[in-house]
Amino acid sequence: MTAYEAAILDVDGTIVRGERLLPGAAAGLRALDDAGVPRLLFSNNPTRSADHYRDRVAAHGVAVGEGLALTSATVTADYLSRSHGSASIYLVGEARLARILERAGLEVTGEPADADVVLGSIDREFDYDALAAAMRALERDVPFYGTDPDVTIPAGEGTVPGSGAMLAAMTAVAGREPDAILGKPSEIAAEAALSRLGADPSRTLVVGDRLDTDVALGDRMGATTALVLSGITDREDLDGADVRPDHVLEDLGDVGRLLD
Numbered sequence: 001m002t003a004y005e006a007a008i009l010d011v012d013g014t015i016v017r018g019e020r021l022l023p024g025a026a027a028g029l030r031a032l033d034d035a036g037v038p039r040l041l042f043s044n045n046p047t048r049s050a051d052h053y054r055d056r057v058a059a060h061g062v063a064v065g066e067g068l069a070l071t072s073a074t075v076t077a078d079y080l081s082r083s084h085g086s087a088s089i090y091l092v093g094e095a096r097l098a099r100i101l102e103r104a105g106l107e108v109t110g111e112p113a114d115a116d117v118v119l120g121s122i123d124r125e126f127d128y129d130a131l132a133a134a135m136r137a138l139e140r141d142v143p144f145y146g147t148d149p150d151v152t153i154p155a156g157e158g159t160v161p162g163s164g165a166m167l168a169a170m171t172a173v174a175g176r177e178p179d180a181i182l183g184k185p186s187e188i189a190a191e192a193a194l195s196r197l198g199a200d201p202s203r204t205l206v207v208g209d210r211l212d213t214d215v216a217l218g219d220r221m222g223a224t225t226a227l228v229l230s231g232i233t234d235r236e237d238l239d240g241a242d243v244r245p246d247h248v249l250e251d252l253g254d255v256g257r258l259l260d
């Protein structure tokens with residue numbers, strides 16, 4: 001019998017890196033399955049759908065249950081559908097995110113004067129004109145959201161700017177902070193994950209490679225947290241960090257020892 005009734009697992013740096021399954025990932029997932037702990041995969045990637053991650057891990061023989069994958073894109077689309085379903089969304093973000101929003105029934109506009117809501121996210125074509133247009137949209141005093149707070153993200157070529165960098169530029173020119181940043185570790189993300197699992201947060205285990213998103217999400221919901229060292233965080237980063245995990249694992253393969 002394990003103390004946990006559910007687990008929320010990060011994907012990049014925790015289960016996979018690029019197209020590669022990380023060492024220990026298969027063993028860790030098997031240990032959760034053997035202990036009867038349902039697992040939700042939750043990525044802060046705002047340019048991918050939940051189905052993308054289901055397919056990506058399925059390619060490595062890892063099955064993900066229906067509804068048990070989330071990304072910051074799907075959380076954002078769900079939230080905006082519920083709270084601003086008929087709004088025109090002015091997006092600083094990538095075409096794939098625009099398609100995810102549109103598939104959720106949302107309208108995306110490229111015209112700052114038509115914006116009812118402004119959404120900021122990673123945009124690898126972001127430039128001065130895009131910032132000037134976002135500034136005009138934000139001058140209209142409309143709700144301002146971000147998909148995820150990650151200022152930098154790992155990429156094939158090293159670390160690159162993420163959504164948080166676009167949001168910082170938008171915040172600077174608008175003179176105001178986003179009303180909410182919807183991915184991990186927000187309250188909205190915590191509620192989305194827990195409702196998918198139907199789990200009691202105090203009996204939930206949150207595992208990931210980032211202190212500021214994964215471990216912070218677990219702390220916010222009152223879950224038990226485990227940091228894996230297979231991703232962006234190493235032991236030196238832990239010294240003096242204000243977010244502290246309950247457990248530190250070399251990789252997901254060690255998760256079994258938390259389940260006994």
Ligand SMILES: [Mg+2]
Nearest residue numbers: 010012013209
């Ligand atoms: Mg990660």
